[in-house]
Amino acid sequence: MIVNLKGEAREFESPKTIEEIAESISEGLKRAAVCGKVNGKLVDLAYSVNEDSDVQIITFNDEEGKKVYNHTAAHILAQAVKAVYPTAKLAIGPSIENGFYYDFDFKTPPTVDDLARIEAEMKRIIKANLPIERQVISRKKALEAMTKYDEIYKVELINDLPQDVEISFYQQGDFVDLCAGPHLKSTRLIKAFKLTSLAGAYWRGNVNNKMLTRIYGIAFDSKTALEDYLIALEEAKKRDHNKLGRELGIFMTSDVIGQGLPLLMPKGAKIIQILQRFVEDEEERRGFMLTKTPFMAKSDLYKISGHWNHYRDKMFVLGEEGKDDEVLALRPMTCPF
Known part of the structure; x- marks a missing residue:
């Protein structure tokens, strides 16, 4: 079996898992590996390559690696929430540009003060070093399982999947979640994380559906990287134009007017006036001539x-x-x- 690794062809006895291929390159790469990519498709480290293929070992330094890393953190969040709030229902939990989130249906939604309790449970799950394993099951069994646990949102998602789509679940300990993957091979591989905020989110983004609770977070492969991120986040908050604009008397908002529709106060209007004059003067300096046409x-x-x-x-x-x-x-x- 010939495996093409970034242009370098290597011969292996078939089959070989992504993790074994990474180990054949170096122990360091094996430790750093998050998942793999086979012929353009992201796969778990346990995925077996059994034919000639293009293979890439994905680490946290790759954007795709960061997404898989944070997606696994989202599953750990879901497991922790189910442990702390057994009646909570699971919706969806993807990775996003800056971290991850998971949507839940709570009987009594948690507050920001409750995040520390959820974080503590996540740390316990991570320390437990639970293997994360992929399972492919039939649509019928998937629906039976989710119906049994009264996971109504998962049932809806399964019913909406095309008939020819492979249905997979990921299990860590006694927690199971519907997911296409891939994921890290163990919960212990999450080195640092932080739950950052709470928000409301309509199921599937439809205002006619129920409002769920969305918990945001972010995960990193080192505590130093997380600390640097949190410091940068605090610095960004200090420079938040929405916050500064209000404090400096540049604009205000009103529920009577509507969200995202600022009312410019005298200072704000003066800034707009100065900018407009600058643009007009610059255009004239460059030879443009102003015209006006009827509305x-x-x-x-x-x-x-x-x-x-x-x-x-x-x-x-x-x-x-x-x-x-x-x-x-x-x-x-x-x-x-």
Whole structure:
């Protein structure tokens, strides 16, 4: 069996797991390996390669490695929550750009003060060095298992999977979760983590569905990396424009107006005025000349530009074609017409 490792062809007796292939390169790579990639597909370290393949050993230094690392941390979070809150229902728990999250349906949602208790349980699970093993089962057995444990969100997810999709679960200790993977091979491999915040999230992002509780966190392969991240996070909070803008009297918001719609106070309006003057002066210095066009024009002009055919149903029109001599409309965008 020929395995192509970043352009270097190596011959192995078939089959060989990703971990064994990593070990054949160096003990250091074996220890650093998070998962593997075989012919472009991410797989667990326990995955067996049994034919000629392109193989890449993925570590935490790879972006894909960070995602797998944090995804495993999300599963550990879910296991901890089920231990601390046995009646909580599991939704989804992916890795994201900065860490991971998991959505839960609690009878009584936890508060930020409760995160320390969940973290303590996560640390216990990590210390227990639980093997993380992948299991592939039939759709029928998957539905039976999730129905038995009253995991209603998992049942919905399974029912929505295409019929030809392989259904897999990952087990660590007595905890099992629906997941395509891949994951780390053991809970102990999570070296450092922090639960960072709580938020509300509608199931599947649909406002018509139930509001769930989302717990955010982040994991690293060293305590130093986590400490550096938390320091950077605190520094970023000090420079948060949303916080500074309010404190400096630049803007304010009101629930009557709506979220994300700031009201510029005198200082904020002055900043906008100065910036606008700068832009206008710079444009003039570079030879541009300012023109002004009406916000409204005859429909004939929009027909020439093509806007009439594309945006007619969403335009504000004054008059009716066939009845009025002149039909006017507000321009549908910021270009002249």
